[in-house]
Amino acid sequence: MPAVSFDKVSRHFGSVRAVDGVDLDIGEGEFFAMLGPSGSGKTTCLRLIAGFERPTAGDIRLFGDSVRDLPPYRRQVNTVFQDYALFPHLNVRDNVGYGLMIAGRPRAERDREVAAALEMVRLGGYGQRKPSELSGGQRQRVALARALVNRPRVLLLDEPLGALDLKLREQMQEELKSLQRQLGITFVFVTHDQGEALSMADRIAVFNEGRIQQVGTPEDVYFRPDVPFVADFVGSSNVLPAALVETLTGRRQPAAIRPERLRLGSGSGGALSAQVTGLSFLGLTTRVTLKAGDTRLTALLPQDAPRPAEGDTVSLEWAPSDLHLMRGSA
Amino acid sequence: MHSDRAPLGLKIAAAAGLAFLHLPILLIFVYAFTTEEKSYQWPPPGLTLKWFAVTWNRPDVWQALMLSLKVASVATLVAMVLGTLCAAAVSRSKFFGRETVSLLVILPIALPGVVTGIALRSAFSLADVPFSTWTIVLGHATFCVVIVYNNAVARFRRTSGSLIEASMDLGATYFQTLRFVILPNIATALVVGGMLAFALSFDEVIVTTFTSGQQQTLPIWMLEELVRPRQRPVTNVVAMVVVLVTLLPILGAYYLTRGTDTVAGQGK
Numbered sequence: 001m002p003a004v005s006f007d008k009v010s011r012h013f014g015s016v017r018a019v020d021g022v023d024l025d026i027g028e029g030e031f032f033a034m035l036g037p038s039g040s041g042k043t044t045c046l047r048l049i050a051g052f053e054r055p056t057a058g059d060i061r062l063f064g065d066s067v068r069d070l071p072p073y074r075r076q077v078n079t080v081f082q083d084y085a086l087f088p089h090l091n092v093r094d095n096v097g098y099g100l101m102i103a104g105r106p107r108a109e110r111d112r113e114v115a116a117a118l119e120m121v122r123l124g125g126y127g128q129r130k131p132s133e134l135s136g137g138q139r140q141r142v143a144l145a146r147a148l149v150n151r152p153r154v155l156l157l158d159e160p161l162g163a164l165d166l167k168l169r170e171q172m173q174e175e176l177k178s179l180q181r182q183l184g185i186t187f188v189f190v191t192h193d194q195g196e197a198l199s200m201a202d203r204i205a206v207f208n209e210g211r212i213q214q215v216g217t218p219e220d221v222y223f224r225p226d227v228p229f230v231a232d233f234v235g236s237s238n239v240l241p242a243a244l245v246e247t248l249t250g251r252r253q254p255a256a257i258r259p260e261r262l263r264l265g266s267g268s269g270g271a272l273s274a275q276v277t278g279l280s281f282l283g284l285t286t287r288v289t290l291k292a293g294d295t296r297l298t299a300l301l302p303q304d305a306p307r308p309a310e311g312d313t314v315s316l317e318w319a320p321s322d323l324h325l326m327r328g329s330a
Numbered sequence: 331m332h333s334d335r336a337p338l339g340l341k342i343a344a345a346a347g348l349a350f351l352h353l354p355i356l357l358i359f360v361y362a363f364t365t366e367e368k369s370y371q372w373p374p375p376g377l378t379l380k381w382f383a384v385t386w387n388r389p390d391v392w393q394a395l396m397l398s399l400k401v402a403s404v405a406t407l408v409a410m411v412l413g414t415l416c417a418a419a420v421s422r423s424k425f426f427g428r429e430t431v432s433l434l435v436i437l438p439i440a441l442p443g444v445v446t447g448i449a450l451r452s453a454f455s456l457a458d459v460p461f462s463t464w465t466i467v468l469g470h471a472t473f474c475v476v477i478v479y480n481n482a483v484a485r486f487r488r489t490s491g492s493l494i495e496a497s498m499d500l501g502a503t504y505f506q507t508l509r510f511v512i513l514p515n516i517a518t519a520l521v522v523g524g525m526l527a528f529a530l531s532f533d534e535v536i537v538t539t540f541t542s543g544q545q546q547t548l549p550i551w552m553l554e555e556l557v558r559p560r561q562r563p564v565t566n567v568v569a570m571v572v573v574l575v576t577l578l579p580i581l582g583a584y585y586l587t588r589g590t591d592t593v594a595g596q597g598k
Contacts (some may be wrong), residue, residue, distance in 0.1 A: 083492055232366075
């Protein structure tokens with residue numbers, strides 16, 4: 001039985017279709033990412049699970065039971081908010097113990113659980129501090145402890161790493177992953193950062209304009225995108241339009257090809273000829289931007305490969321298996 | 331060029347401004363101790379404490395004081411409930427006409443007191459409401475609500491909206507969220523708004539004259555007393571009391587709001 005399932009769920013705000021007919025099953029114990037640009041409906045989906053939004057149409061089930069009409073406080077899910085939403089008037093201990101206090105658990109038990117939760121996020125001894133006395137990373141851990149201490153069956157995380165600097169973000173990625181493995185509960189997190197989704201999640205749902213474009217493992221969405229949007233947004237792949245693909249393969253479908261799989265040759269031996277419009281040095285590789293007719297392409301060349309000059313006409317080659325056909329009309 | 335010391339001219343100007351503002355008030359205090367009871371003669375021919383005893387024994391003073399305290403307390407209470415609810419509605423949700431409601435709530439304080447007074451008076455007589463303590467309370471509540479609303483709305487805006495969601499996410503019902511999250515976060519703003527509203531109501535004259543009928547609040551009593559030739563310093567003693575009663579809550583409000591900005595901005 002899936003932990004969370006969306007059954008043709010829509011959420012409209014006036015004429016805006018924030019979420020438009022989403023079908024989705026998230027398995028128990030899964031680390032699941034909702035990935036998409038801002039305004040794609042991923043956060044609304046998270047809020048629908050938490051209960052802050054009600055679906056305009058369709059049904060949401062948690063472990064098989066419909067939660068359509070349940071308010072947030074009757075759902076066995078907890079949320080780590082993007083701005084952490086720590087209560088400014090309470091110290092860390094009372095913040096973390098808030099859910100247990102509301103549940104009416106006795107003081108001694110509460111203190112024990114709170115201490116254990118703070119140990120888990122390595123903030124033992126910070127109980128008396130106010131949220132304003134903590135750093136961003138520490139606040140994030142408090143928010144995590146505050147959610148997890150209630151032993152939710154699903155933990156929701158809204159852009160959990162968005163407000164942290166790069167180094168802290170990488171460290172928290174590791175911590176979140178090991179925490180999820182250790183607890184074994186379902187984590188659903190929302191992000192606009194494809195790198196974050198690819199490195200943390202077991203499966204990813206890619207959102208655009210209120211709809212799910214593709215659901216799959218990181219390898220699926222990265223190497224085998226279903227539609228041009230996913231190829232572009234997740235993998236920064238080159239998207240060849242259907243008309244061009246028809247001249248190459250005889251099939252009128254858009255196709256994706258990874259930048260590192262494009263090889264540059266001189267002369268006209270390749271499948272496609274293109275003009276070099278720019279070169280940038282990236283360290284391990286050099287990024288070459290190209291133009292073939294109206295289609296802009298990117299190639300990543302290893303440093304030992306011969307480098308073309310700007311304005312050169314080159315021929316592009318690739319192994320036939322690297323050209324990935326997609327559905328869609330773009 | 332840059333110096334932390336103000337130039338002499340500026341210092342003199344500041345001193346003169348302060349003197350202009352506060353010397354008349356000091357004069358009132360001095361006349362509370364004068365031995366001359368018919369006119370305000372300078373310098374006072376002698377000093378005495380007897381007016382305090384006289385004032386203490388005047389039942390009309392006590393009556394006016396009690397009425398003023400009662401009106402101010404009830405008006406403040408009404409304002410705190412209505413002002414907070416209104417502020418919550420305006421800052422927490424978007425609805426058709428929200429800006430208009432916001433403006434309409436603030437309007438009574440921009441409106442001249444005479445206009446409010448006349449409007450209320452004609453409304454009361456139209457609806458056949460006899461003048462009583464309650465009509466005074468109602469009149470005062472119109473501007474007290476604004477004070478509380480303004481304080482509460484500013485605090486609501488600075489309190490992150492996700493705090494309420496976080497509370498409900500952690501299992502708290504609407505009522506529990508109100509009690510454990512919203513009230514503690516807006517408490518100081520509410521107390522400050524209430525104190526200012528109390529002070530405003532306590533010395534209000536204009537609206538009161540239109541809505542009080544035969545009853546006298548303390549400021550109205552003072553106004554009537556000035557035309558009487560005898561025992562004038564009693565008015566000054568009362569004036570001192572009024573200054574103290576209104577000053578204390580304002581000072582309290584000042585100290586409570588100091589330094590809360592950084593705390594309330596957290597969570598954002």
